[in-house]
Each structure stands twice: as C-alpha cells, then as structure tokens.
C-alpha cells in the first residue's frame with residue numbers, strides 16, 4: 001500500500017534571538033508523517049516539542065525550511081492563510097481546556113459545526129469520551145478531567161486532517177486516559193494524530209516515535225507492531 005504524506009518538514013529551523021545570541025528551538029529538522037499514522041513526539045523539557053506542534057498547527061512561522069501539508073507548502077503562508085489552514089485542517093487538544101463557561105457540554109462540542117462542514121455527531125463523541133448524561137451541564141458543574149474531555153470531544157468532532165495533542169491524558173486518571181487513547185487510535189481511521197507527551201508508555205502504542213533533543217531529531221522510528229492499548233500496563 002502506498003502511504004500518502006500528511007505533513008512533511010524539510011530542513012526546518014526556528015530561531016529565537018535572546019539578547020545578542022541566537023537560540024535554535026528547532027535546528028534543521030526533517031521528517032514526514034503519513035496519513036492515518038498515530039505519532040508520538042518525545043523529548044526532555046525545552047527540546048522543541050511544543051515549537052514543532054505549533055508550526056505543524058500553523059500557529060507559528062519557521063525561520064528556515066519548508067513545511068508541507070498534503071504536499072502544499074504552508075511555510076510562506078500569511079496570517080490570514082494560516083487562520084484558514086488551521087480552521088480547515090487542524091484539531092488541537094491542549095492541557096488548557098478552552099471551553100466556554102456559558103455554553104452547555106453539548107453546545108461546546110456543537111460549536112465546531114460553525115467551523116467545518118463534516119463535523120462528527122456530538123452525542124456519539126460525548127458518549128465515547130464517557131460524558132453521556134452530562135450533555136446539558138455547564139462546565140463549572142464538571143471536574144477538571146471532565147472539562148478536558150469536553151475539549152477532547154470537540155477536537156475529535158471537528159474531524160480534522162491533523163489532530164495535534166499536547167499531553168492529552170495529563171489531567172486524567174489512568175482508566176480515562178486509556179479510553180482517550182483508544183479514541184485517538186480510532187481517529188486514525190479518518191485522520192492523522194500527533195501526540196506530544198512525557199509518558200514514554202504511549203510510544204509503545206504509536207505507529208511512529210520521534211524523539212527530539214536540543215531542537216534536533218535524535219530518533220525517528222516506525223513501530224512495526226504497535227502494542228494494543230489494552231496490552232500496556234498503565
């Protein structure tokens with residue numbers, strides 16, 4: 001089977017000027033991620049993981065190099081083009097929840113229908129993240145982990161080409177974390193999923209593991225036989 005590329009980085013650098021000195025958060029990074037892959041990005045604090053995610057998500061510009069989404073170069077995009085790129089292609093799951101306090105759980109997820117045409121059914125996704133029966137509650141009536149699941153549900157309901165996740169299971173107990181990982185795995189049927197995490201166990205269930213250190217890729221390996229999520233001792 002020929003794999004199509006979802007995203008490709010070609011010689012990408014991100015430089016910050018700190019006083020007189022140049023600091024490279026990403027230093028000549030090249031890799032590609034195929035459509036339908038579940039990819040884990042690992043690395044110590046400050047390695048450049050968030051910078052990488054932000055560039056993939058069209059939230060930050062590169063200093064050098066090219067970034068392609070479905071073979072289209074996005075690295076020269078204007079702010080307006082990046083806004084459209086994000087709206088059309090990207091779903092984010094972040095540690096902060098980003099849900100609106102004046103809307104119910106279901107309304108928060110249904111919001112995405114204003115952004116994309118092919119959104120998934122909110123009731124079905126809310127069931128899958130374990131929030132059935134909570135659809136009409138307001139965020140302040142939910143625990144932190146439940147609020148995080150609302151934002152996860154909305155990102156998944158968007159049905160984005162590329163789902164970017166920064167510590168998606170961080171605020172969750174291990175059972176819920178496992179359920180969310182299963183859901184992310186299910187998303188790879190339609191989408192591509194990239195997860196930044198400090199949890200090395202998640203690497204065992206991924207299709208590809210990219211390890212960063214000091215802004216460079218020190219490992220990029222394909223897991224020929226990713227473990228089943230239920231096989232891992234979380």
Ligand SMILES: Nc1ncnc2c1ncn2[C@@H]1O[C@H](COP(=O)(O)OP(=O)(O)OP(=O)(O)O)[C@@H](O)[C@H]1O
Pocket residue numbers: 016017018023024025043044045046047048049050051052
């Ligand atoms: N706006 C900025 N100005 C200067 N340096 C920055 C800026 N943003 C990030 N950096 C630096 O770039 C490096 C990479 O940061 P990044 O947030 O990508 O790391 P990370 O791997 O995500 O770390 P963590 O696991 O702690 O979130 C860090 O050393 C950080 O201090």
